[in-house]
Amino acid sequence: MIRTTTDAARGDYAEHYHPNTEELGAAEMRITALGTGRPFLRRSQANASWLIELGNGDKFVFDFGFGSQMNFTALEIPYNDITAWFATHLHTDHVGDFGQVWIGSWAGGRLKPLEVYGPSGPVTKYGFRHFIEKQRESYAWDTDTRVGLLPAIGAEVNVHEFDYSKVHVVYEHNGVKITSFPAVHIYDGPVSLKLEWNGLTFVYSGDTTPSTFMVENAQGADVLVHETFNTVGQLMERSGYDERTARGIGTMAHSDPGEAASVVAQCDPRLFVAFHFFNDFDTAPEMEAEIRKHWSGPLALATDFMVINATKERIVQRMAVISNHVWPNKARHKGFGAAARKERMQMSAWLREREVYPKG
Ligand SMILES: [Zn+2]
């Protein structure tokens, strides 16, 4: 269930967002939900991921949980256009699609190294750099067999690991400032992210229990995407968890809807977007009722393909209309032919000799 902006409040925006039909205004930010669900992947809601497009041409993806990249490609945005990818923490429902971010974007037209940012941990093995390096190592057969066929530069990854424990600017280019601050989520390492550009502020909690870090850093955000899990009752009834498990997941690892709303109320954003719960027709009303005990301002209960356009003047929320049959954007493959390859891997002669139609 999603409440779409009414006709009157929508102004000139079309009722639905159709990819590649709307030029972003020079002072406008567009936020698209690529994944809004829980670690249990389901077709209606992929794992956590948010796309932020800016009027200056920059595009960022915050988190890339399982399934989310199928939603990314449905928006028909060339992978080459993504400025950088950011991870909030190393749970699979936030970084599980790294393989697709890396390899899919390469096959899909990326002609520059992948730029990925993520937090350190209290020890090396819990840090983002370790995660990426091990992912790359484990895909050795994959990349070594591709570099002779695809532009070799696409295999390259620039890892930018930043200190999880500080409140600090971790990215500053082209008028865009991204600040990381600690999230309070099970163990040391997770962060929340704040993107500031052109007088607009977008804050994304990642996973966090209610924290004063959020209250201090999300003051007056234009759009605040804050996590909340389903209510303990819903977790018990619908998922069959016992009460201890439901409370552990829903209130100790995550924010329950009332807690999330009370933190958001202290931040007072122009729009509160609640995500990280199963948003169904029969669960949304109770979620909203819990939130409304603490937050009376503008609210969106997120689901995949929710699109938010934000300017100083207005914030509009709609759903995207997408195709299930998207191909990589052919216009962005122009450089592919000329880009350098590495030498192709050579299979053993006994395999080669069995080719019915040898291509050399
Ligand atoms: Zn998590």
Ligand SMILES: [Zn+2]
């Ligand atoms: Zn999560």
